[in-house]
Amino acid sequence: MTVIKVAILGFGTVGEGVYRTIQSHAEELTAVLGKKVEVAAVLIKNKQKERNVSEDVLLTTDFEDILNMPELDIVIEAIVDKDPTFSFLKKAIERGCHIITANKEMFAHHGQELLELAEKNNVSVGFEATVAGGIPVIQTFRQLLNINRIQQVQGILNGTSNFILTEMREGKQSFAEALSLAQENGFAEADPTNDIEGYDAFYKAMILSRIAFGEEPNWHDVEREGITAITSELIEKAEELGLRYKHIAQISKSGNQIKATIKPVLVGKEHPFYHVEGVQNAVSVHSDIVGEITLQGPGAGMFPTASAIIEDLVYVCKNNAPAPRLTALTT
Numbered sequence: 103m104t105v106i107k108v109a110i111l112g113f114g115t116v117g118e119g120v121y122r123t124i125q126s127h128a129e130e131l132t133a134v135l136g137k138k139v140e141v142a143a144v145l146i147k148n149k150q151k152e153r154n155v156s157e158d159v160l161l162t163t164d165f166e167d168i169l170n171m172p173e174l175d176i177v178i179e180a181i182v183d184k185d186p187t188f189s190f191l192k193k194a195i196e197r198g199c200h201i202i203t204a205n206k207e208m209f210a211h212h213g214q215e216l217l218e219l220a221e222k223n224n225v226s227v228g229f230e231a232t233v234a235g236g237i238p239v240i241q242t243f244r245q246l247l248n249i250n251r252i253q254q255v256q257g258i259l260n261g262t263s264n265f266i267l268t269e270m271r272e273g274k275q276s277f278a279e280a281l282s283l284a285q286e287n288g289f290a291e292a293d294p295t296n297d298i299e300g301y302d303a304f305y306k307a308m309i310l311s312r313i314a315f316g317e318e319p320n321w322h323d324v325e326r327e328g329i330t331a332i333t334s335e336l337i338e339k340a341e342e343l344g345l346r347y348k349h350i351a352q353i354s355k356s357g358n359q360i361k362a363t364i365k366p367v368l369v370g371k372e373h374p375f376y377h378v379e380g381v382q383n384a385v386s387v388h389s390d391i392v393g394e395i396t397l398q399g400p401g402a403g404m405f406p407t408a409s410a411i412i413e414d415l416v417y418v419c420k421n422n423a424p425a426p427r428l429t430a431l432t433t
């Protein structure tokens with residue numbers, strides 16, 4: 103039996119979750135792929151931190167060590183920031199590796215270039231974990247909705263914002279109190295700007311737009327608003343009317359025009375997102391044949407995100423899916 107050799111870039115919440123899942127689901131992976139999956143290397147930044155990694159795994163702070171390994175099939179990226187991640191992944195593709203990423207900011211900016219480079223080098227790109235954590239939304243779009251014409255996609259794409267809005271309503275807390283609670287629970291970063299100002303949802307929406315419609319709106323034309331203007335009073339008033347605030351990304355196509363908004367929206371009981379609470383994410387897609395489908399599930403966390411990555415691992419190895427509907431970026 104041959105072996106599939108994997109390198110994991112980053113060993114934080116996501117990287118460690120992937121490492122542990124490859125160990126815990128080794129039998130299933132071998133059964134599906136006909137080969138053993140082996141983590142051959144892990145890239146980290148800080149050598150002083152203790153890591154729960156087997157001794158035969160190359161643990162390094164130098165990406166060149168990984169590139170120079172004699173055998174390497176897949177590079178899984180779970181680092182933060184756009185750089186140097188993008189250059190790492192370009193080099194991995196040029197070396198002939200499939201790549202899988204969880205990094206939405208990097209992928210929203212450079213995904214198209216990576217996909218084109220991968221096509222030239224005959225390798226695949228997995229990016230399920232960039233949108234809605236454990237919910238298999240990308241695979242659903244690219245494998246199961248090929249003939250349907252997608253008309254509209256809506257999503258609760260940021261678990262932190264949804265948690266804060268839920269806490270403000272259910273726990274009668276102020277925005278500041280709910281944010282502190284999110285930070286105490288590890289649902290929000292020390293600097294929560296990306297989440298509460300809607301940037302994280304914006305990046306995910308742009309990735310969804312490409313996969314659903316083959317293109318993106320001009321980024322400057324997208325209305326992006328976070329949840330910082332939502333007060334307890336507004337939430338209470340809405341509740342009296344049977345409505346709830348949800349932070350929703352909406353992307354739709356009318357004629358040749360793609361329109362996207364990312365902002366707080368009031369929804370009633372009939373809306374599929376009315377009962378989506380806490381750190382949950384949801385994506386609802388409206389297509390011409392099937393009508394409306396809603397997927398809901400954990401939008402982040404160690405194992406939900408590892409789930410998306412491990413399923414991508416199978417996808418890139420099998421490499422038998424139709425090419426995604428991706429065309430030019432219009433930033």
Ligand SMILES: NC(=O)c1ccc[n+]([C@@H]2O[C@H](COP(=O)([O-])OP(=O)(O)OC[C@H]3O[C@@H](n4cnc5c(N)ncnc54)[C@H](OP(=O)(O)O)[C@@H]3O)[C@@H](O)[C@H]2O)c1
Nearest residue numbers: 112113114115116146147148180181182204205402403407
């Ligand atoms: N957390 C989630 O639930 C989740 C869900 C979906 C997607 N994502 C995305 O997944 C990525 C990773 O998130 P995370 O939560 O796992 O982050 P994290 O816990 O902060 O871990 C980041 C890891 O990357 C390493 N790292 C950072 N910069 C590096 C560099 N220049 N070279 C080498 N290693 C570097 C860090 O090394 P040290 O350990 O040495 O500091 C750390 O191990 C992010 O892009 C995030 O947006 C996260």
